[in-house]
Amino acid sequence: MSTHGWGRKLMTLAGATVASLTLATQAHAADVVRRIVTEMDPVAPSSAAYEEASTGVTTSKWGGLADFNIGGVFSMGPEFWTGTFVAKGPEGDQTYRREDMWPGERQKIDAIRLRWMVSKWEQPQSMRGWFVKGGYSYTRINSRANRYDETAGEGDALPQNILGTDPNADTDLITDLRHGAVVGFGNRWAVWDQKLTINLGMSYTANFKRSVTVDSKDPNALADYEDMINTLPDTKLSTRPVPEANLLLGWAW
Secondary structure, eight states: OOHHHHHHHHHHHHHHHHHHHHHHHHHHHHHHOOSEEEEEOSHHHHHHHHHHHHHOOEEEEEEEEEEEEETTTEEEEEEEEEEEEEEEOOOSSOOOOTTSOOTTOEEEEEEEEEEEEEEEEEETTTTEEEEEEEEEEEEEEEEEEEOOOGGGSOTTOOOTTOBTTBOSSOEEEEEEEEEEEEEEEEEEEEETTTTEEEEEEEEEEEEEEEEEEEEOSOTTHHHHHHHHHHHSSOGGGOSSOOOEEEEEEEEEO
């Protein structure tokens, strides 16, 4: 056989080998699935709208996470949650109680919670199936309130020196920092060619360090702040650790 004929055979064999390797690589990549998953909390904004309608506290909330596959063994990544809550005193003539906010009073709370989580999966390469997780939690809460000094009135009575709708007390500024440990478990499903993810789980955060800074002349400013965060429908800000359920929808890359 001529050298030219052997050359054509070798070229044909090389082409077939490359094609086979390409198909095998694509099949392996399809089996391994994705390395990064990003998810958002669809419940947070809808629950904020419901809580605002039921409590009268203007509310805005968002949350999400990202998971990065580490060597096909486990995953790690950040989780975030942020919320804003604004409570205002009533307007118009009605019967007031001290446990309610007086006319003109206003308190705004801005909170952000950041977590760094490590997760172990039933299917670690694709980060699907049952999982357990644990990590570190950092929460920062800023409260800015314009409230009347409670010593201005007696019992349920309104202050004697109330002027229009402007509280006569100075602005109360409170910063609440928390450091904690979090554990959780759940299940993640992947549908639609294993791209769309559904994540349902439970988590529990225990704070091991808390520091509160109060800048106010009102001796009851901290008590008013803690009363508000402990009575909000969303328990993430509560001073008492409360288990929470999580539903997330996302995309696998």
